[in-house]
Amino acid sequence: MNSVDETFRSARAVVGGLCLLLVPLVACQGDESEAGPGPLRIPSTAISVVGTSDQLALIEDIQLADDDTIWALNSTEPFLVNLSLEGEVLRVIGRAGGGPGEFSWPTTLVAEDGGAPIWVYDVGHNALIRVPDSGEPTETRRLPRDSTSATRLNSHEYLWMNNGGRTWIAGTPDGLTFAKADPALPWIYATWSTEVVRLSGDDALERVASTSRLVDTPEDVYGDARRFLPYPIWSACPSGSLALYDPSSNAVRRVDSDGRPLASYELGPERLVEITTGRVLRTVYPGVLRNRLMTDPPAEDVLLEAFRRDYEGRSEEFAKVFPEYVNLECGAGDVLWIQRFDSERGQMGRGPDWIRVRNDGSRRLVTFPEHFRPYRFAPDRVWGVHTDELGVEYVAWTALETSGP
Numbered sequence: 001m002n003s004v005d006e007t008f009r010s011a012r013a014v015v016g017g018l019c020l021l022l023v024p025l026v027a028c029q030g031d032e033s034e035a036g037p038g039p040l041r042i043p044s045t046a047i048s049v050v051g052t053s054d055q056l057a058l059i060e061d062i063q064l065a066d067d068d069t070i071w072a073l074n075s076t077e078p079f080l081v082n083l084s085l086e087g088e089v090l091r092v093i094g095r096a097g098g099g100p101g102e103f104s105w106p107t108t109l110v111a112e113d114g115g116a117p118i119w120v121y122d123v124g125h126n127a128l129i130r131v132p133d134s135g136e137p138t139e140t141r142r143l144p145r146d147s148t149s150a151t152r153l154n155s156h157e158y159l160w161m162n163n164g165g166r167t168w169i170a171g172t173p174d175g176l177t178f179a180k181a182d183p184a185l186p187w188i189y190a191t192w193s194t195e196v197v198r199l200s201g202d203d204a205l206e207r208v209a210s211t212s213r214l215v216d217t218p219e220d221v222y223g224d225a226r227r228f229l230p231y232p233i234w235s236a237c238p239s240g241s242l243a244l245y246d247p248s249s250n251a252v253r254r255v256d257s258d259g260r261p262l263a264s265y266e267l268g269p270e271r272l273v274e275i276t277t278g279r280v281l282r283t284v285y286p287g288v289l290r291n292r293l294m295t296d297p298p299a300e301d302v303l304l305e306a307f308r309r310d311y312e313g314r315s316e317e318f319a320k321v322f323p324e325y326v327n328l329e330c331g332a333g334d335v336l337w338i339q340r341f342d343s344e345r346g347q348m349g350r351g352p353d354w355i356r357v358r359n360d361g362s363r364r365l366v367t368f369p370e371h372f373r374p375y376r377f378a379p380d381r382v383w384g385v386h387t388d389e390l391g392v393e394y395v396a397w398t399a400l401e402t403s404g405p
Contacts, residue, residue: 039365042398047372049386050395051087059385059393061108061166062375066115070383070395071131073120079103080120080131083395091134094120101129101138107155112171119176121169126151128176128199144205151205154181154194157327165348170236174257175200177208177236191231192218196242196259209242209259216248225319228275233338237330245328245338252328252336252357265361267338273322277311278304279343283322286347326350331377334359337366345370372396 050070058075065071065082069090072081079094095102104124109131111118119128119141130139143151157165169178175198181190196209211232222229230247237243240257250270254262273279281304298306311318326349327339335358342351350373356364368374368382376383386396 037364039367041367042369042372042400044369044371046398047369047386047396048398049087050085050397051083051089052392052394053081053083053089053092055092056081056393059395060106062383062385062395063109063111063118064115064376064378064383065111065118071109071118072395073106073109077103079106087395093132098125100140101132103129107165108167108169110169110171110176112176113173121153121167123153123167141199141203143199144203152181152183154179154187154190168234172198172236172238172240172257174198174240175206177242179211179234180205186226188229188231189218189226191233194232194234196234208257209244209255211244214244214253214255215246221248222319224316226317227314227319228280228322229319230321230323233325233328235328235330235336237334238332239334241330241334243328243330243336245325247324250324252338263359263361265357265363267324267355267357267363270324272324273341273343275318275320275322277308279322280311281307283343283349322349325355329374329377331382332379335377337374337377346373366400368398372398 055078056072056074059072060075061073063071068085070083070085072083073079074081074094077095078092079096080092081089082091084090094106096104098104103120103122106120106122106129108121109118110121110128118131120131121128125140125142127140127142130141132138143153145151153167153169155165155167157167167178169176171177177196177198179191179194180197181187181194185193192211192215194211195207196211197205197207200206211234215232218225218229232247233245235243241262242255242257242259244253244255246253249266251264251266253264256262281300285300285303322343323341325338326341329337329339331337335356338355338357340351340353340355341349342353343349345351352368352370354366354368354374356366368384371387372384373387374382374384381397381399383395383397386394388394
């Protein structure tokens, strides 16, 4: 082991064991009161819907532009829809194909420092494609290749079923930053040995930090587990610094833009939600339906039986507990937002509860409405996607005072 305090690890195990013994079917909740002010629940009435378009199927990502408009990344062509703050559709561009400016599998919108230009990362082309100003030609930046294969960007958004989700890539003052994975390793396992790199102006890669130097190996913590494994999560901050969620110590670590340690914050007692077949199904089934992996999806009980057979046949590959957290975002003021795993609400474990962590380490639980998924944490509001009762997705936001407690 390289950096984990044994006393803290033992305390985690005792607390977690008590949780599982006392409440076997309901996860224990950490006491947020000791970390600062009480929980904050955002009501449904606080969600302001901007708009949508008949051409939007599923909104995969959103990005604010420097001209006070919003780009929405669509799950199908046309891939890009530009909205005004009043919800007016301003531009619709982006078609499928292999030519200049065309897309194969676009997953992510990323803005360079200052909000312009905006790039689309396309997994199929392994390239960044610039969102052009009206009338301008399209620019493409292909990511450098390793010695034997194309650079693979790691992403915690599509770890379990490889069925879509945003690729983690962020704009910082020093360049576009992302996590480079070993293509020989499975997705989840590769997060433990990820290298964080920056793409410079001449399209060279600069190594910034390495997960393996900041966390224990997964074998030290989870033995031979390979599926539904808790995983490290990176985020880049507006200042250029980075943050890492370390599941081996249930802490968030901050490093500067050169990878030097800045601070480390413990996140309180873990809930240690036990993995069961039913919980696995409840976690992934909404994602199966949303992403239309099956044209005629089976009934939930049929899929449950298939999961049960798969689970029993490969139970030794599963971790004993679900991930504690599934996403980490760094918003305005370098405030961290870490999303709790939830097998009952949300899709693929992405529930409504987030822990807000300030630079002094103070924490507060913030619960968003279940129909609102946060994407971007701006200075005075949180931008995301609202899903109505008919399943239609809208760009939306909610006001949130980030300078208060």
